[in-house]
Structures are given as structure tokens and as C-alpha cells.
């Protein structure tokens with residue numbers, strides 16, 4: 001159901017009411033002969049919508065659909081826009097407009113219901129969010145690394161779960177096929193992945209091997225005209241809906257290779273993981289292989305060893321470093337606006353020193369992260385960014401965003417725990433982001449190893 005707001009929308013302030021002159025239910029348009037007030041807070045709906053709209057009332061309750069305004073304004077304290085090219089700004093602004101129109105109005109509802117907004121897939125493909133830096137001849141957008149980063153920043157500003165879907169599709173599925181796949185594999189799969197016709201997943205983590213993926217037990221055996229794959233992967237984003245999975249498995253010599261496993265192959269199942277409090281609008285599951293026959297042409301021929309999946313993670317971690325800046329900016333922007341409006345003890349809470357300390361520290365940390373990440377983008381464009389530099393940015397920025405989300409949530413008092421504001425959802429999402437693609441501690445060990453040359457992992 002979509003609610004069409006009237007052009008003379010009225011702002012009823014804190015009650016968050018909209019005046020609507022028509023609404024659509026499953027494609028049928030209903031015109032209202034009287035004013036219809038659509039409350040933003042679900043629990044107000046019963047009280048305010050007049051009895052003649054009881055059908056709408058019922059639907060609102062059932063589907064928890066709300067009209068939502070996205071007032072986001074991006075902070076740019078050090079004028080970092082001046083470091084961006086016109087193309088970067090165009091990509092960033094177009095993605096921002098997309099998020100305001102397509103993601104913000106629906107995301108809270110999907111996150112509350114722990115549902116994956118599948119309808120967004122073709123729309124994300126349309127703006128180039130699947131394979132932004134994959135060359136156009138394979139269906140990608142052919143953009144540079146800073147444009148890719150800015151896209152992730154804007155999409156994650158909407159929701160980390162949506163950015164996760166884009167990261168997996170682009171960096172963990174399209175990238176390995178592009179970098180290590182045969183020409184036939186690239187031609188067959190990349191255009192469909194770029195257009196969102198196919199959804200991909202990346203299977204590295206196993207139930208007993210998370211931070212130590214080199215210990216994986218998933219394996220395949222050469223059976224002459226095919227391979228036979230056995231094992232299981234856990235915590236896999238997009239798994240329940242994926243059409244193709246890039247799965248990392250050991251051959252008989254114990255060497256890790258990438259294998260393309262496709263939906264419909266006998267013995268391949270993808271059970272969903274339920275009861276998550278984080279990334280609720282992203283679908284997570286397992287990849288289970290029970291004697292799956294893999295055609296020989298489905299092996300990625302270009303690279304083997306642990307370095308192959310780790311190079312994909314480099315690309316995804318780079319996207320996360322940008323993405324979480326979007327989350328931090330959204331939390332800061334929300335808290336700043338709230339602090340100027342919320343009156344306690346006769347003045348806006350933003351006028352109290354304790355609240356100003358929080359806001360001042362937030363904008364300082366965001367600015368530092370913006371500069372760090374922009375520089376990393378320049379190095380990445382020049383193919384000079386190291387894995388350790390990417391680790392540092394991922395670790396620093398996720399930690400920064402998580403701390404800002406926690407502080408911002410407190411600044412909103414009780415309102416901070418509601419879905420009326422995005423902060424609590426962001427905060428819960430970040431608990432996954434700080435864990436996946438290498439935990440906070442693992443990235444610290446990577447930096448430690450890089451600067452000392454001494455391995456503290458084992």
C-alpha cells in the first residue's frame with residue numbers, strides 16, 4: 001500500500017501527522033473525500049483515522065506502513081566536497097536522492113518485520129550499485145573507487161543491511177568472478193548480477209572456522225567429469241535468496257579454490273538464520289553442500305589459496321569503511337536536529353555543555369574518518385592501497401560509527417529507542433558490521449603484524 005501525500009502537506013510537529021488526499025491499496029487508488037490524517041507513530045493510528053477508513057486502519061495495523069520524511073543533511077565540516085570530482089559528487093548525490101526516495105520510507109518497516117526488501121534489487125541495479133567498479137562491458141558501472149565508496153556511504157546511510165547486499169553482490173561475488181573467472185564465466189554471470197536478475201552470496205565462514213578461514217573443512221573431490229562438493233558455510237548474507245554462490249573450498253591437496261554453486265544443483269540448500277537483532281533487513285543463512293555435483297567449468301581458474309578470498313574481502317572492507325561514515329553522519333545529523341528542538345529545563349538540550357561535548361566529538365571523529373577514507377580511496381585508485389591500510393580504515397570507522405550511534409541514541413532519550421528515528425536500527429546493525437569481514441580485534445592484529453612484522457594471531 002502506498003500513501004500519496006497531498007502537495008499541501010502540513011507539518012504537525014511532534015505528533016508527526018501527514019495530511020493525505022489519496023491512498024493506494026494493492027494498486028487500487030482510493031480518493032479521500034475528507035481529510036485523512038496519517039500518523040507516523042503506529043500506536044496513534046487507531047485513535048486518529050476516522051471510522052470510515054477502518055479498512056485502511058486495519059491495513060496500517062497489519063502492515064505497519066508509514067509515510068516517513070527523511071530530513072538528512074550531510075555534514076562536511078572540513079569542506080571535503082572540494083576533494084571530490086564532479087563525477088564523484090554526481091554519483092553521491094544521485095545515490096542520496098535514491099535512498100531518500102526508495103529506502104528511507106520503507107526500511108524501518110522491513111527491519112521491524114525482519115524482512116528482506118527484495119523489490120529494491122532491480123532499483124539498486126538501476127543506479128549501478130551492483131558492480132560499481134566492474135567495467136561496463138560486463139554490465140558494471142565502470143566507476144572509480146571513490147565513487148564506489150561514496151555509493152556505499154549513501155546506501156549504508158539508509159541501512160547497513162542494504163549496503164551489505166550491495167557489498168556482497170559487488171565485491172564478494174562480481175569481483176572474484178571478474179578477477180579470477182574464465183571469460184565464459186564472466187560473460188554468463190556478470191551482466192545478470194549487475195542487473196539484479198541474479199543475486200549472489202559469498203561462502204567463506206564455516207560453523208567452526210570464522211576468524212580462521214584457512215582451517216575450513218568444506219572440500220571437493222575430482223570425479224573425472226565433475227567435482228563433488230561437501231561441507232557447510234554459516235552466517236552467509238543473501239544465502240536464502242541467492243541464485244549463485246562463490247564458495248571457497250579445499251581440493252584433495254588442501255588448496256583453497258573458488259567454486260560457483262548455483263541454485264537448483266542437487267544437494268545444495270540454503271536455510272535461513274532467524275532471530276537476529278542486527279541487519280534485520282538483510283537476509284542471512286547457511287550454504288549446505290551434500291554431495292553437490294559441480295561442473296568442472298564452475299571452478300574459478302584465476303587464483304587459488306587463501307589470498308583469493310582475502311582479496312575479495314579487501315574490496316568489501318574498503319566499501320564498509322566508507323559505508324559506516326554514512327551511518328555516523330545520519331546519527332549525528334539526527335541527534336543535532338533533535339538537540340536543537342528538544343526543550344528541557346526551558347531551553348534546547350543542545351545548549352547544555354554535556355550534549356555539546358557529544359556533538360563536537362562526533363563531528364570531529366566523522367571529519368577524521370572522511371579524510372582517512374578519501375585518502376584510502378586515492379591510494380586504491382592508484383592500486384597502492386595495502387590490505388593492512390584497508391583493515392585500519394574498516395576498524396577505525398566502524399568503531400567510530402558505533403560509538404557515535406550509542407551517544408546519539410542517548411541524546412534522544414526515550415525517543416532514541418523507537419523506530420521513529422533511525423539510530424537504534426543503525427546501532428544494532430553495526431554490531432554485525434563490527435564483527436563481519438574481520439572482527440574489530442582481528443583488524444587490530446593485522447595492523448600489529450604490519451607494523452611489527454610479528455604474528456600475534458597464533
Ligand SMILES: Cc1cc2nc3c(=O)[nH]c(=O)nc-3n(C[C@H](O)[C@H](O)[C@H](O)COP(=O)(O)OP(=O)(O)OC[C@H]3O[C@@H](n4cnc5c(N)ncnc54)[C@H](O)[C@@H]3O)c2cc1C
Nearest residue numbers: 202203204205210211235236237432436437439441442457
Ligand atoms: C550478519 C552477518 C553476516 C555475515 N555475512 C557473511 C558472508 O556473507 N560470508 C561469510 O563468509 N561470512 C559472513 N559472516 C561471518 C563473519 O565474517 C564472521 O562472523 C566473523 O569472521 C567472525 O567469525 P566468528 O563469528 O566465527 O567468530 P570467532 O572467529 O569465533 O571469534 C570470536 C571472538 O574471538 C576473537 N578472536 C578470534 N581469533 C582471535 C585471535 N587470534 N586473537 C584474538 N582474538 C581472537 C574474535 O575477535 C571474536 O571477538 C557474517 C556474519 C554476520 C554476523
